[in-house]
Amino acid sequence: DAGITQSPRHKVTETGTPVTLRCHQTENHRYMYWYRQDPGHGLRLIHYSYGVKDTDKGEVSDGYSVSRSKTEDFLLTLESATSSQTSVYFCAISGEGEGDSYEQYFGPGTRLTVT
């Protein structure tokens, strides 16, 4: 399995508090991603990074920010958590693939509950 960890694995927080989730990789892969998964929606991309300090928005980026100051770490921050952000968050990584396709490796997930 790809060397990818997420912390914390579980978190309960109150509405309005800031929350930061961490994704750490040991594969030296260029690309890193944050997804959320909710019942009935599959996985949806929040933000992704294509290099240190290079990030871009995904389809559900409102209310989230990210930072990548070094290759191995990708942080997801909820500036002011809301109940709608209760979800399971997955980090993924990928390197350079053949053609235009890239195989992604996913972390174990972080279950976040906002009360």
Added chain:
Amino acid sequence: LAKTTQPISMDSYEGQEVNITCSHNNIATNDYITWYQQFPSQGPRFIIQGYKTKVTNEVASLFIPADRKSSTLSLPRVSLSDTAVYYCLLTGGGNKLTFGTGTQLKVEL
């Protein structure tokens, strides 16, 4: 992004071959067809990827007709441990993945 359509759920029994079909009528020339598997409380895992014709690996086979408007993931002799959600994705023109709701496969004894 081109969308994919696949059955919401399928049931099978141990030892049977399972075929999950995915429709992608608007597939682009540079799209690859990629399948992921997800077990409960785990992240998705890459299974197989192809562009055209047939691809086989140690886990599954992927059949893609000439027009590429559909594809079929074939799992030989499934076991209980193959119970999972299977996602069909189109991956091309970059590295963003768009997951649908997938197919919930349930394997019984």
